[in-house]
Amino acid sequence: xxxxxxxxxxxxGPPPAEVDLGRIMxxxxxxxxxxxxxxxxxxxxxxxxQASATTIRRSDNVADAVLTDGPFxxxxxxLGGLTVVRSDDYDVVLxxxxxxxxxxxLPVEVRPFVDQDDPGQVPTDR
Amino acid sequence: MTVTSADxxxxxxxxxxxxxxxLIRALGDIDLAEDAVQDAFTVAVERWPRDGMPPSPAGxxxxxxxxxxxxxxxxxxxxEARQAESVALHAxxxxxxxxxxxxxxxxxxxxxxxxxxxxxxxxxxxxxxALTLRLLGxxxxxxxxxxxxxxxPTMAQRIVRAKSKIRTAGIPYRVPRDEDLPARLAxxxxxxxxxxxxxxxxxxxxDLDRPDLAAEAIRLARQLVELxxxxxxxxxxxxxxLLTQARRPARTDAVGDLVxxxxxxxxxxxxxxxxxGHALVRACLRRNAPGxxxxxxxxxxxxxxxxxxxxxxxxxxxxxYDQLLGLAPTDVVxxxxxxxxxxxxxxxxxxxxxxxxxxxxxxxxxxxxxxLLERLGRRAESTTAWERAAxxxxxxxxxxxxxxxxxxxxxxxxxxxxxx
Numbered sequence: 146x147x148x149x150x151x152x153x154x155x156x157x158g159p160p161p162a163e164v165d166l167g168r169i170m171x172x173x174x175x176x177x178x179x180x181x182x183x184x185x186x187x188x189x190x191x192x193x194x195q196a197s198a199t200t201i202r203r204s205d206n207v208a209d210a211v212l213t214d215g216p217f218x219x220x221x222x223x224l225g226g227l228t229v230v231r232s233d234d235y236d237v238v239l240x241x242x243x244x245x246x247x248x249x250x251l252p253v254e255v256r257p258f259v260d261q262d263d264p265g266q267v268p269t270d271r
Numbered sequence: 272m273t274v275t276s277a278d279x280x281x282x283x284x285x286x287x288x289x290x291x292x293x294l295i296r297a298l299g300d301i302d303l304a305e306d307a308v309q310d311a312f313t314v315a316v317e318r319w320p321r322d323g324m325p326p327s328p329a330g331x332x333x334x335x336x337x338x339x340x341x342x343x344x345x346x347x348x349x350x351e352a353r354q355a356e357s358v359a360l361h362a363x364x365x366x367x368x369x370x371x372x373x374x375x376x377x378x379x380x381x382x383x384x385x386x387x388x389x390x391x392x393x394x395x396x397x398x399x400x401a402l403t404l405r406l407l408g409x410x411x412x413x414x415x416x417x418x419x420x421x422x423x424p425t426m427a428q429r430i431v432r433a434k435s436k437i438r439t440a441g442i443p444y445r446v447p448r449d450e451d452l453p454a455r456l457a458x459x460x461x462x463x464x465x466x467x468x469x470x471x472x473x474x475x476x477x478d479l480d481r482p483d484l485a486a487e488a489i490r491l492a493r494q495l496v497e498l499x500x501x502x503x504x505x506x507x508x509x510x511x512x513l514l515t516q517a518r519r520p521a522r523t524d525a526v527g528d529l530v531x532x533x534x535x536x537x538x539x540x541x542x543x544x545x546x547x548g549h550a551l552v553r554a555c556l557r558r559n560a561p562g563x564x565x566x567x568x569x570x571x572x573x574x575x576x577x578x579x580x581x582x583x584x585x586x587x588x589x590x591x592y593d594q595l596l597g598l599a600p601t602d603v604v605x606x607x608x609x610x611x612x613x614x615x616x617x618x619x620x621x622x623x624x625x626x627x628x629x630x631x632x633x634x635x636x637x638x639x640x641x642x643l644l645e646r647l648g649r650r651a652e653s654t655t656a657w658e659r660a661a662x663x664x665x666x667x668x669x670x671x672x673x674x675x676x677x678x679x680x681x682x683x684x685x686x687x688x689x690x691x
Contacts, residue, residue: 147441235441236451239393255393257440 148187148231148258151242153251155225157195164250172248176241180230183237191226225251274319283312286329287409288494292381293333295444298340301406301434307340308332314339382407383498384444390459391442398433399462405430407494408487418484419469456499460508460564463492467512471519485516503555507565510551514571517544529672533580545575566595585614602628603635610639618646634663638673645680653680 160166180186198216216223228245232238238255246253287308294304311332325331389402404410410418416426436442447455470484492509499505521535530536552572555565570591577583592608605628613621622643630636641656657677664670 233441235393235443236447255440260439 146231146233147235147260148229149235149238150254150256150258151228151230151238151245152224152254152256153191153226153228153245153249154222154254155251156222169249173245176244176248177228180228180241183232185230185232185238187229187231189226189228192224195223222252274324276316276320278324279312279315279319282315282324282328282332284409286332288382288385288407289329289380290332290336291406292385294336294340295385296381297337301437303340303343304336305406307336307343310339310343311336380498382494383446386459386495386498387446387455388437388442388444390455390462391437392455392458393440393442394433394436396462396465398429398436399458400466401426401429402433403462403491404466404487408491410487414483456502456504459495460504463488463495464508464512464564466491467515471515485512485519488512489516503558503560504562504564506551506555507562507568510548510555510568511564511571513544513548513551514568514575517541517548517575523668527668528675529669532574537579540575548572549575561594561598563595563599566591566598570595580614583614585611589615602630603633606630606633606636606639613643613646618643622647632663634660634669634673636660637663641676641680650680 177186177189180189195216200213200215200217201210202213203210228241230238230241242253242255290308290311291301291304294307295301298304298307314335315328315332319325385406386403389406390399394402401415404415404418405412412427412430413423415430416423419426446452466484467488470486470488489509489512492505492512495505496502496509517540518532518535520541521537521539522530524530548568549572552565552568556569570588573584573587573591588611589608592604592611596604596608605624609621609624612624622640625636625640625643628636637656637660641653641660644650644653644656654677657673657680661670661673661677664673
């Protein structure tokens, strides 16, 4: 069983007027329901606007962390939402990712978490 | 009969895919399987010249490789981590209890799983090609690097990264589900065709073709047809390769320059390959499930049926291109159709068909335009088109041919007597 991050990349700013958010959410819910039914559900959620992000840097020779208003990487597209699934079938995960991309019209990335055999970086349940 | 090292090398090429695929299934790890097969061949090099070739060389290699791998695993406890990964590879291959398809289905040969793993769409096309040649074709990294004119470390790195992605992402080792099969098979076919075309017309470099890759692609396509005899597109691809390969002796002249189809000495075509290609085209078209490779093969079959260019059944060629356009509506297909239309309806009609094609960076587009303009007596424009084609060609032999045509058209222009 592997854990995968399916991440969604959104362009900056509010969605264009022609985007039917209600429809997109409904389509995503269908995929989510399928992921749950397959027993693969871990977590999913959308992120608030990247202007709401705060970047924190900490170095040893400064007492306090330095906080910066804004995202770590300034870009036209940013991480807009993520779904974490657990599955032993990569092709099925790719299929879900394809449907998330289809529902949102946005590029989607699938990336495995470090494997169970690598201590320390394994995603934990709770 | 004495067994030479050339014999063993031949067995290595021929049986590498089968042996590695069986071992991957047994061991669950590609590197481990490759090492084991390599070990087995090392033993073969010692034993076969002394004891003779075993009755089933592939079976001998697989058994020996399996034993060697088990020995190695016992010796090296640090390999436990890899064994854990092997469990992951097995787990990625669940038996569907609903229909037991995985056990009873079309999967009779492990090589088929390997084909689909090597050509998985989550791998880059370059990685797919390299893995296919390495694991299924039994080519060494050095051979693949040479064929693609890249430094060996670059190719080694590409292969290591691809294998690492298979392991890390969990790319499954199995034949895709029925609903995914058409798209995934298309990916396999285009990998093989890419290897073939790379061998047929080397896109970079001085030799017009590097024979190894075309021959390897044909060998791999034969394997695929053997593994999936009911896939007409796989048969179509093999037929297309054979019919193209058959004409190869006539494609270059004595100094290595390109000779176009219409000017080729057809007695140089390989009759054995032609006969096989024609038979395959007939067999797959009978299934009445035409696809792009079958149609391209059929077009090649019409061309190679004619005793010379003038006797080609051009209306049949145009009809096949129309059918191909229905499945693959691309400008390259429109361009090729225009070539056939020129023979049927004249160069002026064909030239009209080129307007609006978005192919100005594609050398063959300018070759076709140059030919048509030349036939219409518009020599100044023709010269420009030949020159443009030569600029766009990366292949030295091809560029040489195109510049010669440009010069000839230019000369014709200065000699009004030759204008048509």
